[in-house]
Amino acid sequence: MEQRLASTSRMTVNERKFVETALASDLRVDGRRPFDYRRLTIKFGRSVPVYGFTASATEDGSSEVQLGQTHVIGFVTSQLVQPYRDRPNEGTLSIFTEFSPMADPSFEAGRPGESAIELGRVVDRGLRESKAVDMESLCVVAGKSVWSIRVDLHILDNGGNLIDAANIAALAALLTFRRPECSLGGENGQDIIVHDPEVMEPLTLIIHHLPIAVTFAFFSEGNIMVIDPTHKEEVVMGGRMTATVNSNGDVCAVQKAGGEGVTPNMIMQCLRIASVKAADITSKIKNAVETYNTERTLRKVKRHSSTVTHQVSVPDVITKDKQAENIIRHQEEMIHHEPDRISNCDDEMTVDTRTCIKTEGNSRDSCTDPFVGGPSNWDPYLNKLSSNLVGKSQDLLGPLTIGKEQQEESKSNKMAVENSPEYATISSNSETLGVSGPRQQTDVAKSLKDAVKSKARKKSKASATTR
Amino acid sequence: KRHRPLRRSSICFASLLCSYAINPQETLTSEMNAETSDAPPTSLVDRTVVPGDTVLDLTAMANQTIKLGAGLRQDCDTISVMKAGKLRLSKPNKYWVESSHKRYVPCVEDTVLGIVVDCKPDNFLVDIKAPTLAFLPVLAFEGGTRRNIPKFEIGTLLYVRVVKANNSMNPELSCMDETGKAAEFGQLKDGYMFETSTGLSRMLLSSPTCPVLEALGKKLSYEIAVGLNGRVWVSYYHS
Numbered sequence: 001m002e003q004r005l006a007s008t009s010r011m012t013v014n015e016r017k018f019v020e021t022a023l024a025s026d027l028r029v030d031g032r033r034p035f036d037y038r039r040l041t042i043k044f045g046r047s048v049p050v051y052g053f054t055a056s057a058t059e060d061g062s063s064e065v066q067l068g069q070t071h072v073i074g075f076v077t078s079q080l081v082q083p084y085r086d087r088p089n090e091g092t093l094s095i096f097t098e099f100s101p102m103a104d105p106s107f108e109a110g111r112p113g114e115s116a117i118e119l120g121r122v123v124d125r126g127l128r129e130s131k132a133v134d135m136e137s138l139c140v141v142a143g144k145s146v147w148s149i150r151v152d153l154h155i156l157d158n159g160g161n162l163i164d165a166a167n168i169a170a171l172a173a174l175l176t177f178r179r180p181e182c183s184l185g186g187e188n189g190q191d192i193i194v195h196d197p198e199v200m201e202p203l204t205l206i207i208h209h210l211p212i213a214v215t216f217a218f219f220s221e222g223n224i225m226v227i228d229p230t231h232k233e234e235v236v237m238g239g240r241m242t243a244t245v246n247s248n249g250d251v252c253a254v255q256k257a258g259g260e261g262v263t264p265n266m267i268m269q270c271l272r273i274a275s276v277k278a279a280d281i282t283s284k285i286k287n288a289v290e291t292y293n294t295e296r297t298l299r300k301v302k303r304h305s306s307t308v309t310h311q312v313s314v315p316d317v318i319t320k321d322k323q324a325e326n327i328i329r330h331q332e333e334m335i336h337h338e339p340d341r342i343s344n345c346d347d348e349m350t351v352d353t354r355t356c357i358k359t360e361g362n363s364r365d366s367c368t369d370p371f372v373g374g375p376s377n378w379d380p381y382l383n384k385l386s387s388n389l390v391g392k393s394q395d396l397l398g399p400l401t402i403g404k405e406q407q408e409e410s411k412s413n414k415m416a417v418e419n420s421p422e423y424a425t426i427s428s429n430s431e432t433l434g435v436s437g438p439r440q441q442t443d444v445a446k447s448l449k450d451a452v453k454s455k456a457r458k459k460s461k462a463s464a465t466t467r
Numbered sequence: 468k469r470h471r472p473l474r475r476s477s478i479c480f481a482s483l484l485c486s487y488a489i490n491p492q493e494t495l496t497s498e499m500n501a502e503t504s505d506a507p508p509t510s511l512v513d514r515t516v517v518p519g520d521t522v523l524d525l526t527a528m529a530n531q532t533i534k535l536g537a538g539l540r541q542d543c544d545t546i547s548v549m550k551a552g553k554l555r556l557s558k559p560n561k562y563w564v565e566s567s568h569k570r571y572v573p574c575v576e577d578t579v580l581g582i583v584v585d586c587k588p589d590n591f592l593v594d595i596k597a598p599t600l601a602f603l604p605v606l607a608f609e610g611g612t613r614r615n616i617p618k619f620e621i622g623t624l625l626y627v628r629v630v631k632a633n634n635s636m637n638p639e640l641s642c643m644d645e646t647g648k649a650a651e652f653g654q655l656k657d658g659y660m661f662e663t664s665t666g667l668s669r670m671l672l673s674s675p676t677c678p679v680l681e682a683l684g685k686k687l688s689y690e691i692a693v694g695l696n697g698r699v700w701v702s703y704y705h706s
Contacts, residue, residue, distance in 0.1 A: 010582050010594060012624040014700070018659045 011235050019236045023224050029233070030068075034226045035273060038068030040281070042172050042288040060202070060296075061177030065169040068230065069159025071103075074169035075152045076177040080192065083139070083146040091138025091146045095124040095170065097153045104158035115162075122255050123153070123167050126211040126244035130252035133174060134206035140182055145192055147179060149205070160230035163242050163255075167213040168285060175210075175289045178202035201300075210285060211252040212278035213244045216270050222262045225270065227277065241267070243274040247282040512556045516564060520548045523562075536563025537574045567666025571596040571696035573632035580660065580694030581640065583623040591619060593627065596662075596696045599637050603627060607641040609649040617654075624655045624700060626692050655692060658702025665697045 019029055026034060043066075045059025061076035083090060097120040099107040107113070112120070127133055138147035151173060153166045181200040185193045217229035217237040229237060239259025244252040251271060256262070511522055522539065523546040535541065538550035539562060548554070552566030571579070573595065581593035581601065590602040603625070605616045619625070631639040642652040671677050671693045683689060688704040 010584070011622060012582050012660050013620065013622045014624050014655065014658055014660055016622070017657070 011232065015232065016236050019232060020219060023219050023226070028226065028230075030230060032228075034224075035277075037228045037277065037281075038070075038230075039066075040168070040284055041066040042168065042285060044172070044176055044288070044292045061173050063169050063172035063176065065165050065172065067159075067161060067165040067168070067228070069157060070161060070165045071155075071157035071159070072162065072165045072169040073154045073156060074166070074173035075154075076173045077150050077152070078177070078179045079148050079150070080140065080145050080182075080194070081148040083143065087135075088143040089139045089146070090135035092148045093124075093128060093133055093135070093151070094148070095120050095127070095151045095153065097123075097155070097166070099155050102157075103155045107155075107158070118255075118257060119163050119166055120153075122163050122213060122242055122244070122253065123151075123170050125253045125255075126167060126213060127170070127174075130209070130211050130244075130246070130250070132207055132209055132211050132246075132252075134208060137206045138179075140192055141184070141190075149174075149177075149179075158231060160232075160234050161215050161228050164213050164215050164228065167211075167244070168281065171210050171212075172285055172289065174205055174207060175285070176292055178204055209246045209248060209250075210282050211244045211246050212274075212281045213242050213253075214270075214274040214277050215240060215242045216273075218260050218262055218266075222260050222266060225266065227273070241270060243271055245271065245275045245278045247275075247279040249275050511554050512562075514554060515552070516548045516554050517551045518548055521545045522548055522554060532560060534561040536561060537572065538564025538566070565666075565669065567664045567669075569664055569697065570598070571665055573597045573601065573629050573638040573696075575629055575632050577629045577632075577695045579627060579629060579640075579696040580655070580692065580698035580700060581625045581627050581696075583619045583621055583625065585621065586619065593625065593640060595627075595629075595638070595640070595694075596698065597638060601629070601638040601640050603640040603642065607643060608653070609643055609647065619654065624660055626652050626655055626694070626700075628652060655700050655702070658690070658700050660698060660700045663697050663699055665695065668693050668695055668697050668699060671699065 022029065023034075028034065030038075032038070043064040045062035045064075062074065064073045065071075081092070084092070097112060097116050099112060099116045101107045101109050107116075133149070138149065140146060151170050153169055155162055155166070178197070180197055180202050181195045182192055183195065185191055215228065217226050217233055218224065218239040218241070219226070219237055221238065226233065229240070234240075237259075239256070239262060241254070241256040241259075241262065243254050246252060254267075254271075511520070516522065523533070525541075525544045525546065533546075535546065538548060538552060539546055540549050546562070548564060550564050550566055552564040554562065555565050556562050573579075579595045581595040581603070583591050584594050584600060585592040588605075590604045592600045593603050595601050605611070606613070607630075608617060611617075625642070627640040627642055628644065629638055630641045642649065644650040644652070671680065671691075672695070680691065690702045690704050692700040694700075
């Protein structure tokens with residue numbers, strides 16, 4: 001009993017009286033005006049590449065929101081499930097809350113308390129009843145398979161007004177979440193193939209509007225009202241009301257669970273104030289999401305350019321170095337080249353890929369990056385290898401350009417014909433990458449076995465150091 | 468017109484130092500005596516120390532009584548450090564380690580601010596930001612008898628003194644000083660309380676008056692009580 005008493009946070013009668021008397025003269029303890037929000041910070045998870053053959057595990061769909069001292073993070077994940085019987089062509093959305101004991105001494109691990117359940121319900125009602133997230137676009141096969149979106153909200157620090165902060169965290173996470181692209185395929189056209197995010201760009205959720213929760217606290221028998229109460233104000237307040245509105249002025253949900261009675265005029269005033277605040281917070285969320293999305297596209301663009309140059313320069317390296325050949329074979333199989341194509345057109349490839357030596361030199365480091373995933377400084381073998389290749393390619397640059405020009409003059413037509421099918425095969429190959437989803441599993445399996453057979457030590461060393 | 472701020476804590480702190488000067492032989496329960504010699508220790512005083520450092524070598528010092536405060540302990544012939552912080556010496560012979568935390572470790576003769584949590588027949592349970600609740604006997608008030616037990620409701624803020632502090636027992640408090648006088652201890656009325664780290668509260672109590680308090684005093688007349696457990700109470704000046 002004493003342990004429990006010792007660990008809860010306490011308010012003195014002095015503080016209670018002070019908060020109430022200060023509010024009577026429109027002063028709040030932290031210096032805000034009655035209808036001011038605390039400072040809002042929204043951050044997102046960064047992309048974390050996972051090295052090896054699997055795709056990069058992005059942190060799309062995770063957000064961290066700080067509203068003053070209140071700290072909440074939200075995660076969105078998705079899964080293919082069977083739909084509910086009464087809604088066979090709609091996906092599902094579920095909200096889970098986790099009140100960590102580090103947030104507040106009164107939170108206990110294990111079963112969620114009353115406030116935890118209330119928070120989950122308010123956030124859920126705001127999103128579901130207002131149909132903010134489009135459910136029908138989450139259907140894959142009606143009646144059989146739909147996407148189930150799960151939002152996890154973790155409370156890290158309770159500085160007051162958890163509902164608003166958790167709502168913003170859920171919205172920010174849903175706006176930046178991307179679900180994998182999937183298509184029907186297989187033998188009878190009924191199998192669902194989920195495409196790897198590396199192969200096909202994942203899709204965003206369709207969100208029609210943003211329902212923002214605005215919490216009001218009432219004091220002294222409903223005469224004084226403030227927005228965004230802090231932890232101390234929450235202990236002293238007489239009643240609380242949360243109004244979920246969107247920037248269009250639609251009221252999505254209202255929650256007033258117990259507490260002091262409030263006049264209808266007061267409630268209408270609260271709804272009016274809430275719509276003003278909702279517009280403000282919506283613009284903040286949208287700005288943060290836009291910044292995140294532009295950063296994300298910039299990251300994606302850089303990676304694709306390195307893989308394109310890498311594709312074309314692959315056969316060049318094979319003729320030079322036996323060891324490089326094996327590395328490049330792994331890289332080929334990663335991007336799903338057919339190995340036999342390389343051996344067939346070796347002669348032509350040596351000629352027309354000389355043009356790519358320049359780009360090869362620059363992108364050597366970035367080419368090896370998708371393979372080993374990071375600066376190659378730690379692996380002395382790779383360092384030596386890359387400098388080897390760069391040296392050789394630079395040696396060949398001189399005489400070979402002359403040779404290329406001569407050959408071009410003599411058989412320009414033949415080269416043009418030869419070039420175009422090579423480039424055509426390369427470009428068509430990259431297009432078919434998307435459709436090669438079903439074969440992805442078998443290709444990966446083949447390449448793993450090859451890796452073990454040919455250069456087992458190198459593979460295991462690379463994977464050991466990256467883990 | 469300039470009002471001097473009334474600072475209960477500085478009065479008590481000064482009285483503490485005086486009591487040490489007057490009664491060097493008095494041993495308090497949490498402090499230990501050691502046989503020492505005349506030479507003072509090396510200049511680890513006012514320097515940062517970490518757990519495991521040896522502060523004093525007692526073989527070099529004999530026939531001297533030294534008092535150990537928070538963060539120090541005696542290991543046979545040496546005094547070693549238990550808590551990281553700055554080693555301090557107060558003349559003639561008291562040593563302790565000062566560090567700043569958000570939680571408070573009770574130490575005897577500290578003046579702290581406590582919040583009443585529960586009332587029992589024999590004592591009040593008071594929260595002083597320590598690992599356990601502290602007991603304040605109902606008779607530990609000036610002129611306290613069974614007939615005039617004060618009635619404190621839950622949430623009352625008190626300015627108290629730590630009398631006993633072992634790490635195996637609940638600390639014990641008192642609203643009297645050693646001589647039995649009230650000396651500004653007791654309930655604090657009105658005002659506002661906020662929490663800080665123990666380091667900041669020590670700085671507010673430091674001996675040439677803290678500049679913040681002086682600057683505030685030039686503009687307003689106020690009353691302040693600083694607890695060594697990281698709680699500070701401010702109010703307007705009750706004349």
